[in-house]
Amino acid sequence: xxxxxxxxxxxxxxxxxxxxxxxxxxxxxxxxxxxxxxxxxxxxxxxxxxxxxxxxxx
Amino acid sequence: xxxxxxxxxxxxxxxxxxxxxxxxxxxxxxxxxxxxxxxxxxxxxxxxxxxxxxxxxxxxxxxxxxxxxxxxxxxxxxxxxxxxxxxxxxxxxxxxxxxxxxxxxxxxxxxxxxxxxxxxxxxxxxxxxxxxxxxxxxxxxxxxxxxxxxxxxxxxxxxxxxxx
Amino acid sequence: xxxxxxxxxxxxxxxxxxxxxxxxxxxxxxxxxxxxxxxxxxxxxxxxxxxxxxxxxxxxxxxxxxxxxxxxxxxxxxxxxxxxxxxxx
Numbered sequence: 001x002x003x004x005x006x007x008x009x010x011x012x013x014x015x016x017x018x019x020x021x022x023x024x025x026x027x028x029x030x031x032x033x034x035x036x037x038x039x040x041x042x043x044x045x046x047x048x049x050x051x052x053x054x055x056x057x058x
Numbered sequence: 059x060x061x062x063x064x065x066x067x068x069x070x071x072x073x074x075x076x077x078x079x080x081x082x083x084x085x086x087x088x089x090x091x092x093x094x095x096x097x098x099x100x101x102x103x104x105x106x107x108x109x110x111x112x113x114x115x116x117x118x119x120x121x122x123x124x125x126x127x128x129x130x131x132x133x134x135x136x137x138x139x140x141x142x143x144x145x146x147x148x149x150x151x152x153x154x155x156x157x158x159x160x161x162x163x164x165x166x167x168x169x170x171x172x173x174x175x176x177x178x179x180x181x182x183x184x185x186x187x188x189x190x191x192x193x194x195x196x197x198x199x200x201x202x203x204x205x206x207x208x209x210x211x212x213x214x215x216x217x218x219x220x221x222x
Numbered sequence: 223x224x225x226x227x228x229x230x231x232x233x234x235x236x237x238x239x240x241x242x243x244x245x246x247x248x249x250x251x252x253x254x255x256x257x258x259x260x261x262x263x264x265x266x267x268x269x270x271x272x273x274x275x276x277x278x279x280x281x282x283x284x285x286x287x288x289x290x291x292x293x294x295x296x297x298x299x300x301x302x303x304x305x306x307x308x309x310x311x
Contacts, residue, residue, distance in 0.1 A: 082258060
């Protein structure tokens with residue numbers, strides 16, 4: 001149970017950070033940009049968590 | 059032609075061109091660090107030209123190069139690991155190049171941040187600067203690790219050392 | 223005249239990188255010069271006010287082309303080495 005919580009928490013942190021990065025890197029911001037950024041951030045958060053586990057659990 | 063464009067052209071002429079000569083000639087121990095320096099300097103040139111031509115779209119090119127440059131250096135290190143182990147680059151030389159990289163990144167990104175003013179554009183510039191600095195550090199450490207490893211990892215990179 | 227200087231410099235860089243890519247014979251060294259050629263072309267496209275083309279050129283020329291060349295060289299040489307080893311046995 002705690003492992004699932006930790007995994008979800010890490011995913012959430014990555015997602016927030018990457019969505020924020022997206023918003024910082026684009027031009028004018030509107031609702032569509034937030035939606036697209038959140039979607040891309042979700043995919044990238046999964047990849048980032050996988051990469052961190054691959055590097056860290058060696 | 060304003061000051062920023064002049065600075066970009068000067069960096070292209072006096073920074074990227076010598077680094078390109080270093081990439082095109084010599085052994086792997088010169089080419090791989092020179093490739094890192096060349097891509098870093100070129101990314102900085104793109105940032106300066108973006109400010110000079112007043113086109114924020116050029117900053118995206120610099121962002122892409124700040125990610126692809128170190129990736130390319132790591133690729134060369136991986137595939138030329140045995141050449142680097144045979145003739146390792148000098149430690150002092152590597153340190154000098156890394157210091158030059160860091161100084162150049164700071165010298166270009168900080169004035170550009172001041173010129174851009176606070177806002178998301180400045181955050182973007184700082185992100186590019188951090189990526190460039192991190193890329194330099196990662197690339198230098200990879201070169202040092204490959205040089206220090208000797209012939210321990212002959213299997214992945216064998217077949218590449220038929221070179222003078 | 224000074225307005226044309228950056229574009230002129232970009233053209234000279236592309237010419238130099240292209241000539242270098244032709245003059246270098248060894249494929250491993252050539253991969254480095256091809257990466258330089260890709261970077262010079264991206265610079266030229268940027269100076270001619272085509273940043274999207276420069277982005278595509280960077281994506282392809284700076285990392286992918288050298289990767290393909292080096293992987294092919296490694297595969298060919300490894301095969302040649304194993305064939306030589308078989309001949310000796």
